[in-house]
Amino acid sequence: MPRYGEAFLSTDEVQLIDRYWRAANYLSVGQIYLLDNALLREPLRKDHIKPRLLGHWGTTPGLNFIYAHLNRVIKAHDLDMIYICGPGHGGPGMVANTYLEGTYSEVYPDITQDEDGLQKLFRQFSFPGGIPSHAAPETPGSIHEGGELGYALVHAYGAAFDNPDLIVTCVVGDGEAETGPLAASWHSNKFLSPKHDGAVLPILHLNGYKIANPTVMGRMSDDEIRHLFHGYGHEPMFVEGSDPAMMHPLMAHTLERAIDRIRAIQASARDGRATVDRPKWPMIVMRSPKGWTGPKEVDGLKVEGFWRAHQVPIVNPRGNPEHLSLLEEWMRSYRIDDLFDNAGGLLPELQALAPQGRRRMGANPHANGGLLKHELKLPDFRDYAIDVPHPGGTEGEATRVMGQFLRDVIKLNAEARNFRIMGPDETASNRLDAVFDVTERVWMEGIEPYDVHLAQDGRVMEVLSEHLCQGWLEGYLLTGRHGLMSCYEAFIHIVDSMFNQHAKWLKVSRTLPWRRPVASLNYLLTSHVWRQDHNGFSHQDPGFVDLVANKKADIVRIYFPPDANTLLWITDHVLRTYDRINVIVAGKQPSPQWLSMDNAATHCDAGIGIWPWAGTEDTGSEPDVVMACCGDVPTLETMAAVDLLRQAVPGLKIRVVNIVDLMTLQPKTQHPHGLDDRDFDGMFTRDKPVIFAFHGYPNLIHRLTYSRANHAGMHVHGFEEEGTTTTPFDMVVLNRLDRFHLAIDVIERVPGLGITAAAIKQQFRDKLLEHTTYVRAHGEDMPQIRDWSWPDRFTKHTVD
Template identity: 50%
Template structure:
């Protein structure tokens, strides 16, 4: 193979830039072998030209680095709307034809932003992609996640200067302080400074070179500046810069500040170098200008008639197995191994009878997770990403098995810190989410524990990731990756000490809007059901599993064998608290609602012994759906076995009542379900008062059950009044004493 020259690099970039522009404009005559006519243009011109030449410049430079060094490299592209550039490079390196041998160049060009073709931005259908860039700000965190525990991998990350203005990217610049150079790969950020967003300048592009270098040195980086307009041979300068960065990648944390014109290659009279080049710079009625611009790339010098690139362009490419579109980590499911999940028996709580033990659900699971950390010590393919809340959420046992990752010098007292630790704690939910996405998509496993109220900070990120998983599941060559698992604790019903701002169960509602093929929602009622649930979630693939559980000591209802059966079913009747021929159903989902529901059944046995009650617990929220809406939905027969055909159901739910009503849609007579849940009422108060303010106390549930049961509305009036008077008495006690009455805090179930 010939040694490529910088002239070849320029020809290679001309070819890619031509194809990128053609993808935005052309449906036919893709190599301009005849004069351009209106019918050759797409009816809808879609795409983002402005960033494409810069992406190809980086891609071309990385090809050279890989060819010279053999460095296995994954490219994460933050400006995902620059997809035409990535497609062009994939075509030249032969990856598109390797994935789809029947694809022609016309198919590729026409198929961009075309119905049934490729979308307008990067997506799972595109080889080499682990990050879409559909919502800006997450590329750099994803890149760091991909580099964790893969010491031979270089992750190059293009960060757009508009993207760099986002909060998540601002936090991500400090992720270099968590990457152990011995056990992890390296991240090489390329901040692409092309001057403008859609219609205004970017902050970073307006900063001087000195301001930029001072800023990034302060964040722990060694910046290298490449300005393509200050050199006659930008390809050579970039190659030398990449070589220098690669040489000390593990020691000095290099990054590249790349300045290039917006829409580099677009004539100035068409908006080249300005924000007008950001998307589609020329309209369909400017046909002569479009043709002149496209012909300026001289495609006849770059491509054979069948679309194959000229032979000299292939000299730039690394060996096939090292091409950027084929790096195995970009299809991480092929690298994934099942976790060695510990047996549950030695961690399970002994429950001699319902309510006969007290334990912390997350504290119990923390010991099991610590054992999993030990079992994966050599493999290093399981991590926990957490916003500085591991010990707060009673998962501190994990820190007996591994430390908190940190590589920066520590000048103050700290505990459980380790350069190679596999717990990542940082007060940025965005960073935790990005780390975990990058880690999972490159073949590993992980868990994201978080305060419930603050999981919603990553609503946008989980929206994007759910779409990625949905589309990835429809791509035949993508192998399944380990599921993204959330463990939400410090839940709203026990945030009475922090107050109203820390009470927010809305993350459940967000997940319910996602495709049923992707999302699951679990609300285990005690420690043993949480153990069973976490074991299940960590064994699944291509899912987003949401688990909500309590951290405080609470009554335990099921032994391990019962918990296994209950979790397999997803919902079931608790016979020990139920009458075989009920008049009303008390249903519950969630730890605190379960306690209040069982206590409500206990109250009714004493205040209304003739009222026959059934208690149903739901651990898998989506079992309430019909089977045609969700694969976990109970059959009609199973649903009736739990809730009857026409019985009134008083449902105590962990989150917003609307979530239960949403999943019940399609069931016969859903109006018989009367859901209690969080009503946006709260403050710094006692646990019982918080329940009362949201009409979720045991007294509210019991009174509602009496009032909604046919035949009891009149004769039960005195019972309802008695229950509500007792509620007010206990509320007054809390206001007087500053704590809840022993009637609440020391209550125990008894038949």
């Protein structure tokens, strides 16, 4: 077996790899163009061509070239390697290569390794009822949705963390390299431990053009590129040219050097020889023409090596005989008889170039992470419960209690190394700092004596980029591990598009029997809209849940725990789920605790419930008004409003409904957690006013309940895009979510109260004026607001 770093390819080996590459290129062109005549057994006719030509050729031959050479190095050194295809529409190449290695036919048995299978392979590509034009969940070996650019490299690093024997090769297109997330992703190497993690081998593929323009990096000189990536912490190695006879040996030699360097870095770290200095990891910069091996010109215009090669180089073969002839010439230039036998199978000497079994990149279990997933060891969440002698009888910080639970999750799974927490520099700020009792933040740079909670072996990953945190976590989950991301609520919007792509991935992968379930993507959103006392309007936005609620019911869950014990139950629950996206919105500030652990478990299991101890309705009769609340601050203000009304209007029959699982508001036919109409009507009535205090934008509640019988009776208070740097209570007053506005709304909505309780309504309005004057004079909320607590006398009868 050759040693790493040797340049050794013989002429015969170069020719074999070149033939394999030509086969992948032929299959890629066939997918874009052909409906029939898969092996060109007869002259190409227009009825052999698809009526709609969809797909992207320009990046594909470079991807195929890389794949063929990775096959060689995997076989030569028995490497455990996966391939992440960054160029957005490289699907033809990824499908072609997984077909050639045999994985595709194993996953999809109807796509056989013969002429009939080729016919089906070609027809399905970008065709109704078929497969997308990009690497997608349907593509074996893929953990990366290629439909949007920017996330390939961060997914690669997420896959490498805690995978010590894995090499993740990530091809970054020069168009993708212009995106902000990708630019930040180069810093991921500062978080990669050569001792405990695998390696990422980035290959920056510079073909010079994107859709209709040159690329920035494509026009940079080698010297600029070298300095840039040296500054990023990489050792760039260059592979450049257009002559395959020269490029094949150069690529083989460069890959050997790169693998040799990776192994040397890891060996030094793992046998104790590594210094504290962060290593410079290798990367490859490959320059090759866009649309390599395709037509040089079409209609007298430059194609190969120009942006016209980006999508479909020959645009009208069905309607233009010259185009049809040019397409046939192009496809026959790959010398089909030198690639496939009479039955349409890849020739044996070419089949032998691919790795075997799970070493094939399309069959590597890391790219189907559910095959490797082990359940987390979880402590009993009940052991962390806050004692609640009666509702509102104590205060606590919900996320601080959650942090204690997560601390022991990390501790119990330390040996398995399959759980990490990601967040943009906010773990301590979000009150999860108990985790630092058992772990540190991972940090591969130098550590000063005065630094705290930094170590090369940390389980907490913090970087001030939501894109990186999200991408790391996605790559980590998709390769079989577990995790959680915490973030300030307002800034989770930065990853809206990444959330969209992951939700789409899960939706599709759930329909593919061969894709095994992966652990859920779990968000904790805290430092939320209602408690931004010093940050102000820029930090006040609860709208991420609106985006989440748009997704398929099988995928998303949204939780608003009102206190610490409910948050504990929910945290335990989401860490046990799979193939979901769970969003938890919970405050970190001291607040009243409402439910004992037993009551919290019962309440969370249902997702929604009446709090009989809070209301005044008679058993067996309907209330005059339903006061609903969803979220910790809305619950607090609702309870305070109930207190006001119980004292001021003692005959009023009030029902209090608390919602933990937002999706229970949807009909059962729309979401598996939804209430059926009978249960919903029993809880909210069919015709009584419902004063609904909601954490987010009011329109979301109306969207979720629009088909309910009592939708017209829903009067929702929530965030009205009013905010500033102010006191906590003034913030809710600005948005009419406060206790006084809620109580006033009850008086205005309950028939008859508008007249009989007019004086009380005026008292509440006077209190709002008093509040405004007070906070502007003193800079803090009035004592009767700050010191309010739920009266114990209101709950004694339920305890008895």
